[in-house]
Structure formats: C-alpha cells, structure tokens
Amino acid sequence: MPLEVDCPQCGTRTPWNSANPSRPFCSERCKLIDLGLWANEQYRVPGEPLDTTPIPPEA
Template sequence: MTAITTYPCPTCQKPATWTDNPSRPFCSERCKLIDLGAWASEDYKIATQDTPFSDELSENQH
C-alpha cells in the first residue's frame, strides 16, 4: 500500500494531496480562487530595483 503524500496548501496551509486533486497545489477550489484574486488585485509583488521603463527614461534624457 502506498502512502498518500500531502503538502501544505499555499493559501490555508491545510494538507493538500497532489494526486487526483484538480485544485493542486491548493486543497480546494476555494483556496485556488482566493489565490487568483490576490494576483488579480496585485497583492503579490516581485521586488525589483528598476522602475518600469527606467531604461527608456535614461535614454531619452541624454
């Protein structure tokens, strides 16, 4: 018998299975939609030292 491996859901941290889980890596469709909503409302940000189009601004100033 094979043990079922679980991973913490990225949204709620409850155990989520990878196999036969249409919402993976989330534990449920609800957690999947919560995460999608966070992306849509720009709650997740990736840090950068550059501002958008900063290379274009510096070229135009010369």
C-alpha cells in the same frame, strides 16, 4: 505513503495527485482566493522598478 503538501492559501494538508485538480491548493475556493490576490496586485514579484520615462517620437 501518498505525497501531501500544505495549501499555500490556508495551510490545510492536501494530497498532491491527479485526484486533486486544484493542487497545490486544497480546493477551488483557495485557488480563486489566490488568483484574486494576484489580480488585485497584492502579491508582487521583486525586481528593479521600470523606467517610465516617455520615449520621444522619432522625427
């Protein structure tokens, strides 16, 4: 039985093999939707906030 996974974007069952160049997504469309969400910063990796205090120039 071939391995199938759920598309992370739409949930459609899709094969996980070399015949699916968009894996783990079911299609290029779902892959691009996901990329757009990352580009628009709608996905975030959790972590501590960065210190944005400016570093004074050295004399």
